[in-house]
Amino acid sequence: xxxxxxxxxxxxxxxxxxxxxxxxxxxxxxxxxxxxxxxxxxxxxxxxxxxxxxxxxxxxxxxxxxxxxxxxxxxxxxxxxxxxxxxxxxxxxxxxxxxxxxxxxxxxxxxxxxxxxxxxxxxxxxxxxxxxxxxxxxxxxxxxxxxxxxxxxxxxxxxxxxxxxxxxxxxxxxxxxxxxxxxxxxxxxxxxxxxxxxxxxxxxxxxxxxxxxxxxxxxxxxxxxxxxxxxxxxxxxxxxxxxxxxxxxxxxxxxxxxxxxxxxxxxxxxxxxxxxxxxxx
Amino acid sequence: xxxxxxxxxxxxxxxxxxxxxxxxxxxxxxxxxxxxxxxxxxxxxxxxxxxxxxxxxxxxxxxxxxxxxxxxxxxxxxxxxxxxxxxxxxxxxxxxxxxxxxxxxxxxxxxxxxxxxxxxxxxxxxxxxxxxxxxxxxxxxxxxxxxxxxxxxxxxxxxxxxxxxxxxxxxxxxxxxxxxxxxxxxxxxxxxxxxxxxxxxxxxxxxxxxxxxxxxxxxxxxxxxxxxxxxxxxxxxxxxxxxxxxxxxxxxxxxxxxxxxxxxxxxxxxxxxxxxxxxxxxxxxxxxxxxxxxxxxxxxxxxxxxxxxxxxxxxxxxxxxxxxxxxxxxxxxxxxxxxxxxxxxxxxxxxxxxxxxxxxxxxxxxxxxxxxxxxxxxxxxxxxxxxxxxxxxxxxxxxxxxxxxxxxxxxxxxxxxxxxxxxxxxxxxxxxxxxxxxxxxxxxxxxxxxxxxxxxxxxxxxxxxxxxx
Numbered sequence: 001x002x003x004x005x006x007x008x009x010x011x012x013x014x015x016x017x018x019x020x021x022x023x024x025x026x027x028x029x030x031x032x033x034x035x036x037x038x039x040x041x042x043x044x045x046x047x048x049x050x051x052x053x054x055x056x057x058x059x060x061x062x063x064x065x066x067x068x069x070x071x072x073x074x075x076x077x078x079x080x081x082x083x084x085x086x087x088x089x090x091x092x093x094x095x096x097x098x099x100x101x102x103x104x105x106x107x108x109x110x111x112x113x114x115x116x117x118x119x120x121x122x123x124x125x126x127x128x129x130x131x132x133x134x135x136x137x138x139x140x141x142x143x144x145x146x147x148x149x150x151x152x153x154x155x156x157x158x159x160x161x162x163x164x165x166x167x168x169x170x171x172x173x174x175x176x177x178x179x180x181x182x183x184x185x186x187x188x189x190x191x192x193x194x195x196x197x198x199x200x201x202x203x204x205x206x207x208x209x210x211x212x213x214x215x216x217x218x219x220x221x222x223x224x225x226x227x228x229x230x231x232x233x234x235x236x237x238x239x240x241x242x243x244x245x246x247x248x249x250x251x252x253x254x255x256x257x258x259x260x261x262x263x264x265x266x267x268x269x270x271x272x273x274x275x276x277x278x279x280x281x
Numbered sequence: 282x283x284x285x286x287x288x289x290x291x292x293x294x295x296x297x298x299x300x301x302x303x304x305x306x307x308x309x310x311x312x313x314x315x316x317x318x319x320x321x322x323x324x325x326x327x328x329x330x331x332x333x334x335x336x337x338x339x340x341x342x343x344x345x346x347x348x349x350x351x352x353x354x355x356x357x358x359x360x361x362x363x364x365x366x367x368x369x370x371x372x373x374x375x376x377x378x379x380x381x382x383x384x385x386x387x388x389x390x391x392x393x394x395x396x397x398x399x400x401x402x403x404x405x406x407x408x409x410x411x412x413x414x415x416x417x418x419x420x421x422x423x424x425x426x427x428x429x430x431x432x433x434x435x436x437x438x439x440x441x442x443x444x445x446x447x448x449x450x451x452x453x454x455x456x457x458x459x460x461x462x463x464x465x466x467x468x469x470x471x472x473x474x475x476x477x478x479x480x481x482x483x484x485x486x487x488x489x490x491x492x493x494x495x496x497x498x499x500x501x502x503x504x505x506x507x508x509x510x511x512x513x514x515x516x517x518x519x520x521x522x523x524x525x526x527x528x529x530x531x532x533x534x535x536x537x538x539x540x541x542x543x544x545x546x547x548x549x550x551x552x553x554x555x556x557x558x559x560x561x562x563x564x565x566x567x568x569x570x571x572x573x574x575x576x577x578x579x580x581x582x583x584x585x586x587x588x589x590x591x592x593x594x595x596x597x598x599x600x601x602x603x604x605x606x607x608x609x610x611x612x613x614x615x616x617x618x619x620x621x622x623x624x625x626x627x628x629x630x631x632x633x634x635x636x637x638x639x640x641x642x643x644x645x646x647x648x649x650x651x652x653x654x655x656x657x658x659x660x661x662x663x664x665x666x667x668x669x670x671x672x673x674x675x676x677x678x679x680x681x682x683x684x685x686x687x688x689x690x691x692x693x694x695x696x697x698x699x700x701x702x703x704x705x706x707x708x709x710x711x712x713x714x715x716x717x718x719x720x721x722x723x724x725x726x727x728x729x730x731x732x733x734x735x736x737x738x739x740x741x742x743x744x745x746x747x748x749x750x
Contacts, residue, residue: 011295011299013292013293013295013296013299014295014296014298014299014302015299016296016299017295017296017297017298017299017300017301017302017303018299018300018302018303020296020300021299021300021301021303021304021307021661021665022303024661024664024665025304025307025657025658025661028657028658028660028661029653029654029657084327084330085325085326085327085330086327086566086568087326087327087568087636087639087640087719087721088566088567088568088569088636088717088719089566090638090639093638093642098642101649104649105645105649105650105653106653107645107649107652107653109628109638109641109645109653109656110638110639110641110642110645111638112627112628112629112630112638113627113628113630113635113637113638113639113640113641114638114639114642115630115632115638116632116633116634116635117567117634117635117638117639117719119565125630128630
């Protein structure tokens, strides 16, 4: 013991330096205080492109009284797209696969490093900052809304040889659901299908326009099947929301045939809220 | 009799030593953990896939060079026979070669013998090997790891020659010539970039020891001619990419990402093959210039006319968008000149287009939990180095000012630092001007290794006649 004390006294300046370095390293890793949210909304422009209280997450907060984080990234897909693994195509960092992995690791350096390269909107940096500091211990519900961009970009529906192929819609969805359930077994996951959409300038709609691997309904139906496989709540906004039913015109619930207007957002927010309340949260 | 009291400077020195050694120790441990966790998989760079394809068909082109394709082909052959994944022997070779090169470099820098000297060199080699941006190169199927290893040996030889003129002899020229040739066969652009330390050594030789210069020039000329002949004979233009010329580099640098915005200014021949919609797609992805635009134009008009069109477009872009172009060049140049600072900023969300996010993603794929602490520990160490180095420089300047001209002894051979500085500058300028506005730190491991090695060397190397204080 005396020897140890003598050594410490002899090397006190070196030890001081070591302690300072460890403090500096600790400071580098500290990301600031965590923020508490009860509901985490991950999605595309349907969630993300409106960032105020009239967004779907904002309206959900009003309906449920829960704190809700809007983690939507407009234009992004559920599946990954960079099949050739090119470094100049970096949108995959904002895909649901990329966001889920970063959330679990607590590390959004990929998104930050790719921000300028990936096609991004003004609110992306702020959303990434918020996701980085969210306390996943407080989150009780994860609401996922993706799919329409996978359809619009003509991403493959699935790979029969590899059910977890992250470059297909089904494979990516299976991967993400399994991943999230493994990482957060106590969180409830609510899967929202895309809503019906129109293409007014083409005089077409999603039930007739095949983008390569099917119409939007094919993606929706696959999403429902996979949701059931993983025992998660699936909210079928395509068939059951009323958007796209019968004589409903695109102007009633959407701004441009695809993105929801305030009426459309209220409708979807209410549906999600009812789903959450029915699960007793 | 009481021992002399330690001066403030000596106490500070001990504190700095503890600080830096702790950081280096943490980096080495995290680096070895990351190495272990990532050894069993490959990082998916598109350039790695290009090398594998080239190795499978034994095709050598102006982007790939010769040696690394051969090495990858050997690894693929080994995989066929033994079943060992092709990338693992490559990783072992790359790590082992770098460790040896770094050990050699540290020995050349430190020149202290005995057991303590050897242990310092081993520790130094481990430190340099585990710098995160370099470790990523060692565990990637790309030639940059071997390139930086060879370059380190060259720089080590330059240091020895700068410190002791007697080291400049025929043997040194042969070794430098061989290393230069190896570099050029690994990556064709190192025919020019490798010339910088070689030229530095020639100038040093001229200044210090005139007569050896002639034999040096002769030996190096032989190696240069052999290398050029080999490259000319073996390397072919890449079939699926833009021809690698000055004009095509200018297209990437000066025209991207304004293909669509400046569409009005393009020659009619270009507009005939590229619609505004296509221009928009090219603007979306930096590599589209090389992989889509170039082949499209070359197929339509032939390589010679294509080069003329590239030159016209580059000139037009520079005239029309001078401020934007210069701004982008400056941003990339800054990031390349000081890679640790540039990459740190990019990973924290700085507004600069780069490969840093993608590279980081590849690094974290197999070890997502360890990558962040490891990478940011590397940055933390570098910041600590620079901070301590700045303090040492200020103190030395103050002491020099106080004690006057007579104490202004040149401890370090300044020539070596001039050579190192020119190496950094030449590589930064090269990769800035040949890139399509997307900075990639994996292209410049030489710059990274110097930024980590030199400050720590200067902090711990005493001035003659006085211990560092």
